[in-house]
Amino acid sequence: MFQIAEFTPWSALAGGVLIGLAALLLLVFNGRVAGISGILNMAMQRPQGDTAWRWLFLLGLLLGAGAWVWLAGLTFELREGFPLWLLAAAGFLVGVGTRMGGGCTSGHGVCGISRLSQRSIVATGIFMLVAIMTTYVVRHIAGVGV
Amino acid sequence: MKREILALIAGVLFGLGLAISQMINPEKVLGFLDIAGAWDPSLALVMGGALAVAAIGTLIMRGSDRPVFDVRYYVPERRDLDARLIGGAALFGIGWGIGGYCPGPGLAAMAIGWWEPFVFVVALIAGSLSWKLIGERD
Known part of the structure; x- marks a missing residue:
């Protein structure tokens, strides 16, 4: 029943190494964790x-992604017809969940696990499992976006 | 100033990584999360590659008293598992599984100028600020 499609191992590994390098540099030079949700939340903090x-890190994130798309062109098709309200609900849940749980794929999944943090290992296991179950429900039971 | 320039460089590398690995394409992410469809293991290699390099950073941290540009490391020390960690991770998982965006790719994908990432990021900020108001009052 397992079908493998669209597997891009080399670009995945190369991209992963760059993300890891970003996390390494931020930790070793600045002593900071490269968790995107945490950086975004603290950037919005008042005062x-x-x-x-x-803010510079977040700006860099856009510049880096934009530079690659500018150089290589868009290597994938933009999906069409994904329901706006569902995307907004998804964003809202990600916003609540990452502040409540203190991290996302980068903060818990990459940086936290690389320190063997118990909290990050548990959080990553949970969000991976729940995401897989959710995708199943959305795609195969509700029939959205397939 | 050195810290700010380094953060900008780290951000650029992070954004390049997300774009090269196609993590800014939500369908690529959902291709990994959808194990009942035509499964795409790429995301596992992105995380594996990132983890392997980030772990070198952890080893350097463990072998030093302070980072190069700052007086101390700002790394979470908590070890306890609480309801907020577990509930937050579960809510994040639901949102991620619906749209195929987590915060990094959502922000980075805004560089394409496509409407989807903008909607996602506005909703992400609304969700985050809502929980700050409601959940963190105590």
Whole structure:
């Protein structure tokens, strides 16, 4: 029943190494965790404290992704017809969940696990499992986006 | 100033990584999460590659007293598992599984100028600020 399709191992590994390198540099030079949700949340904090580096990191994130798309072109098709309200609900849940749970795929999944943090290992196991179950329900039971 | 420039460089590398690995394509992410469809293991290699390199950073941290540009490491020390960690991870998982966006790819994908990431990021910020108001009052 397992079908493998669209597997892109080399670009996945290369991209992963770059993400890991970003996390390494931020930790070794600045002593900071490269968790995107945490950086975004703290960047929006009022009153603004030591926050310039966070905005610059987020700016870099867009510049890096934009530079690659500009150089290589868009290597995938933009999906069409995904329901707007469902996307908004998804974003809202990700916003609540990552602040409540103190991290996302980068903060818990990459940085936390690389420190063998018990909290991050548990959080990553849960969000992976729940995401797989959710995708099953959305795609194969509700029939959205297939 | 050095810290700010380093953060910008780290952000650029992170964004490049997300774009090269196609994690800014929500369908690519859902291809991994959808194990009942035509399964795409790519995301596992993205995380594996990132983890392997990030772990070197952890080893360097463990072998030093302080980072190069700062006086201390700002790394979470908590070890306890609480309801917020578990509930938050579950809610995040639901949102991720619906749309195929987590915060990093959502933000980075705004660089394409496509409407989807903008909707996602606005909703993400609304959700995050809502929980800050309601959930973190105590």
